[in-house]
Amino acid sequence: MTRNKTAGSSHDRAIADVIERADKLLAKAVSAALQNARDHAVEGMAAIGQEDATPALEYFAAVVHQRMYCIMCGADPDTFADGDPEIAYHVIRNSQNIAKHYWGAEIEVYPAEQGEGDAAARSAPPKTHHPVESAVGETSSCRGGHGDLNGP
Numbered sequence: 001m002t003r004n005k006t007a008g009s010s011h012d013r014a015i016a017d018v019i020e021r022a023d024k025l026l027a028k029a030v031s032a033a034l035q036n037a038r039d040h041a042v043e044g045m046a047a048i049g050q051e052d053a054t055p056a057l058e059y060f061a062a063v064v065h066q067r068m069y070c071i072m073c074g075a076d077p078d079t080f081a082d083g084d085p086e087i088a089y090h091v092i093r094n095s096q097n098i099a100k101h102y103w104g105a106e107i108e109v110y111p112a113e114q115g116e117g118d119a120a121a122r123s124a125p126p127k128t129h130h131p132v133e134s135a136v137g138e139t140s141s142c143r144g145g146h147g148d149l150n151g152p
Contacts, residue, residue: 034060 037060045054067077072091075083092110099105 030064034064 034057038055038057042051042054045051069091070077070080070083073083073087075081089110096107096109100107100109
């Protein structure tokens with residue numbers, strides 16, 4: 001998408017608002033689908049007398065997480081084939097930053113850039129796409145908005 005407007009224009013805000021509403025709708029739908037899967041498993045396990053074997057809701061969340069990770073990385077979620085390791089690296093780094101910044105995880109976050117290069121390149125934030133900014137044609141380090149995806 002070619003941009004003719006300055007950042008922060010009313011058009012950009014309108015686009016961001018539409019995407020934010022869709023994000024909230026998606027979050028509600030995913031939560032409902034997780035609960036529905038859990039309820040279905042509860043019924044199925046009861047039907048075979050294995051109530052104690054019913055997976056926790058978090059199991060189904062992990063299944064969705066793994067499939068979404070594959071999709072984000074361009075991989076086939078059934079075979080794991082054809083994923084982009086650079087995207088995977090940034091998604092993992094993003095998760096590490098969230099765990100460290102918001103949840104106090106005592107972990108070392110992957111360096112900002114993989115491979116060789118000068119110190120400035122290694123300390124720069126990763127070049128990942130922010131969902132809203134991507135929709136209006138910009139890339140971002142994902143700082144700010146959407147939960148500070150790359151942490152502080």
